[in-house]
Amino acid sequence: WEDPSAMVTALVADEADAWDRAGLLPVPLLRELGAAGWLCAQVPVVSGGRGLSSAAAGEFTAHVGSLCSSLRSVMTSQGMAAWTIERFGTAEQRAAFLPRLTGGGLAAAGFSERAAGSDLSAMTTRVRRDGDSVVLDGHKVWVTAAHYADLLVLFGRYDGSGDRGEDAGAVGGGEAVAVVVPADTPGVRVTRVADPLGCRAAGHADVALDAVRVPAGHVLGGSSLPLPLLVTTALAYGRMSVAWGCVGILRGCLTAATRHAATREQFGVPLGEHQLVARHLAELYVAEQTATRVCEHASRCWDDGSPEQVVATVLAKHVSAGNAARGAATAVQVLASAAARDGHVVARAHRDAKLMEIIEGSNEMCQLMLARHLLGRTV
Ligand code: FAD
Numbered sequence: 001w002e003d004p005s006a007m008v009t010a011l012v013a014d015e016a017d018a019w020d021r022a023g024l025l026p027v028p029l030l031r032e033l034g035a036a037g038w039l040c041a042q043v044p045v046v047s048g049g050r051g052l053s054s055a056a057a058g059e060f061t062a063h064v065g066s067l068c069s070s071l072r073s074v075m076t077s078q079g080m081a082a083w084t085i086e087r088f089g090t091a092e093q094r095a096a097f098l099p100r101l102t103g104g105g106l107a108a109a110g111f112s113e114r115a116a117g118s119d120l121s122a123m124t125t126r127v128r129r130d131g132d133s134v135v136l137d138g139h140k141v142w143v144t145a146a147h148y149a150d151l152l153v154l155f156g157r158y159d160g161s162g163d164r165g166e167d168a169g170a171v172g173g174g175e176a177v178a179v180v181v182p183a184d185t186p187g188v189r190v191t192r193v194a195d196p197l198g199c200r201a202a203g204h205a206d207v208a209l210d211a212v213r214v215p216a217g218h219v220l221g222g223s224s225l226p227l228p229l230l231v232t233t234a235l236a237y238g239r240m241s242v243a244w245g246c247v248g249i250l251r252g253c254l255t256a257a258t259r260h261a262a263t264r265e266q267f268g269v270p271l272g273e274h275q276l277v278a279r280h281l282a283e284l285y286v287a288e289q290t291a292t293r294v295c296e297h298a299s300r301c302w303d304d305g306s307p308e309q310v311v312a313t314v315l316a317k318h319v320s321a322g323n324a325a326r327g328a329a330t331a332v333q334v335l336a337s338a339a340a341r342d343g344h345v346v347a348r349a350h351r352d353a354k355l356m357e358i359i360e361g362s363n364e365m366c367q368l369m370l371a372r373h374l375l376g377r378t379v
Pocket of ligand 1: 118
């Protein structure tokens with residue numbers, strides 16, 4: 001396929017509703033997209049990726065988001081795992097892990113725990129050094145795509161007391177580590193989250209870790225880092241991807257609502273001729289255009305390496321998620337009973353978009369970050 005958007009349109013066809021109802025994406029499709037590098041399209045060519053700019057990957061993400069938010073969620077997780085490996089991994093680790101993620105392997109990234117949602121400093125997953133290995137104990141929750149993943153990028157507190165000899169400095173200092181854990185490692189137990197509100201086929205799962213032993217070489221960068229640096233960097237990719245995914249949700253809603261308002265008649269005229277319905281359409285258009293512009297700006301910051309990147313990304317995520325949640329609700333209003341069925345594209349968007357206001361930094365956490373920026377503090 002020359003055009004990845006046309007490829008995904010053909011692969012998804014009209015299946016998104018069925019996948020949503022079944023709560024499952026077809027794994028061969030995920031592997032096909034992954035093996036062609038499209039699940040994490042920003043990975044550099046040298047690491048087997050597509051090397052797309054943030055702007056180009058963003059437009060692609062929006063297209064996938066307009067078709068199926070579950071598939072887009074899997075892309076976000078794969079991209080976030082790949083970005084964490086790229087950003088923190090050594091050259092050897094990049095060479096070992098990234099080609100797997102651009103070669104059909106599937107990945108997920110786990111931060112959240114029962115007592116550590118918005119407040120990731122409450123994370124208690126422990127990573128203990130034991131000779132040439134590290135041992136993980138803990139419990140991650142709501143890890144998107146974990147049900148499908150071959151590799152899990154997991155974040156935890158580092159306990160380096162088992163370091164010895166020349167290895168002592170290899171994983172030491174700082175606070176936290178990101179570890180690449182093959183999902184079939186003994187002690188890993190992946191349990192699906194039952195009946196999620198939206199993105200039902202995204203493979204959300206809890207991940208229990210009971211004395212999970214992996215080589216110390218799976219600790220990214222071989223050393224621990226301040227937890228805020230580690231999670232903020234990884235989440236930044238997720239925020240950008242979710243923001244573009246929300247642009248896609250808005251585009252799907254805009255198309256459905258406009259078509260419906262142009263064709264269904266009540267009181268002898270198309271719905272769109274009624275001024276209050278026309279206002280809904282205008283608001284939806286404003287929501288989509290505004291989200292697109294903030295995402296384009298943030299992606300430009302990524303592509304230019306601008307110091308504004310962090311704030312622009314939080315802004316893009318906050319604006320796009322809020323616009324998508326409100327825009328999807330507006331679209332349901334325009335379609336009324338025509339969308340009041342489980343599985344309708346707009347009903348699905350309504351459920352999916354609400355979750356986007358919770359993840360990768362909730363609305364409230366984004367607002368706090370933006371205020372901190374204004375007050376001259378670290379975001
Ligand atoms: P809480 O932190 O308990 O927050 C509850 C409410 O209180 C929210 O509205 C929040 O904004 C508000 N709140 C909390 N603290 C403050 C404050 N200081 N000031 C103002 N308001 C506050 N986690 C992963 O690690 N990996 C994933 O791939 C992943 N995917 C997810 C996918 C979905 C669909 C969902 C629903 C969750 C996912 N999560 C994932 C978990 C997600 O990151 C958390 O749900 C999120 O961080 C919020 O945490 P919480 O649900 O515990 O809510």
